[in-house]
Amino acid sequence: MKKKGFFFMFVFNLFLGFMFSAVLNASELTIYTEDEPPFQFVDKNGKLTGYTVELVREIQKRVGTDYPIKMVPWARGYYAIQREPNVVLFSMSRTAERNPLFQWVGPIMESIYAFYAKADSDITVSSLEEAKKVKSIGVYLNDVRDIFLTQAGFKNLDKTIDPTVNYKKLMAGRLTLLADSPSTLEAEAREAGFSPKDFKLVYIFFSSQSYIAFSKDTSPEIVKAWNNALKSMKKDGTFKIIFKKYFPDLNLSEAVMIY
Numbered sequence: 001m002k003k004k005g006f007f008f009m010f011v012f013n014l015f016l017g018f019m020f021s022a023v024l025n026a027s028e029l030t031i032y033t034e035d036e037p038p039f040q041f042v043d044k045n046g047k048l049t050g051y052t053v054e055l056v057r058e059i060q061k062r063v064g065t066d067y068p069i070k071m072v073p074w075a076r077g078y079y080a081i082q083r084e085p086n087v088v089l090f091s092m093s094r095t096a097e098r099n100p101l102f103q104w105v106g107p108i109m110e111s112i113y114a115f116y117a118k119a120d121s122d123i124t125v126s127s128l129e130e131a132k133k134v135k136s137i138g139v140y141l142n143d144v145r146d147i148f149l150t151q152a153g154f155k156n157l158d159k160t161i162d163p164t165v166n167y168k169k170l171m172a173g174r175l176t177l178l179a180d181s182p183s184t185l186e187a188e189a190r191e192a193g194f195s196p197k198d199f200k201l202v203y204i205f206f207s208s209q210s211y212i213a214f215s216k217d218t219s220p221e222i223v224k225a226w227n228n229a230l231k232s233m234k235k236d237g238t239f240k241i242i243f244k245k246y247f248p249d250l251n252l253s254e255a256v257m258i259y
């Protein structure tokens with residue numbers, strides 16, 4: 001009887017494994033990301049790479065899928081994930097407003113967002129209310145910075161679909177401030193043709209954790225499998241290795257390492 005029971009459990013577990021694999025592969029995922037180095041970018045050889053790209057590829061490897069990652073403007077990806085099933089978009093700040101709209105895998109990063117000015121500017125800002133009074137602030141359309149500041153009542157936002165445009169506008173005197181993060185400032189400043197030293201941090205206005213987001217109608221089993229794969233990466237050290245590859249000078253937050 002024991003042998004029969006063992007055989008039954010073996011077959012049952014095998015069946016469950018088969019069914020779980022079928023769920024993961026039944027619904028093909030459409031995976032979107034944006035151009036935001038060092039998180040996601042195309043290298044000099046034309047290859048899509050970056051911190052979160054490597055994370056997503058490793059997660060897919062562990063769950064047994066290999067869906068392509070498509071780089072699109074953030075607004076397009078954000079539109080799709082709100083209206084279509086089986087859409088993945090990364091990386092996305094998880095805010096109170098966004099939390100019920102999507103399913104989440106993470107956290108994968110902790111970020112702060114700040115107002116930046118030209119390095120030789122004498123402007124000072126010590127509150128959001130003061131920032132509302134400056135002439136213009138460059139933001140990335142539909143990004144967490146745009147959404148946060150818009151909901152906070154800002155009427156002086158200059159919105160663009162290309163964050164590097166904000167750097168050019170600021171240096172040309174067409175913006176008073178721009179909103180960005182220390183984790184992306186260097187890459188975006190250089191891509192715009194400037195040095196990070198050309199800009200100075202004026203005021204930190206927001207902090208959040210970033211996640212990989214799934215559309216609401218995606219199977220929860222798929223999201224669970226991705227979360228479990230990410231947890232295993234944090235446990236075995238793979239996550240930290242990838243993080244330090246792209247952010248050697250940043251400390252890995254304990255909150256991000258929770259699994």
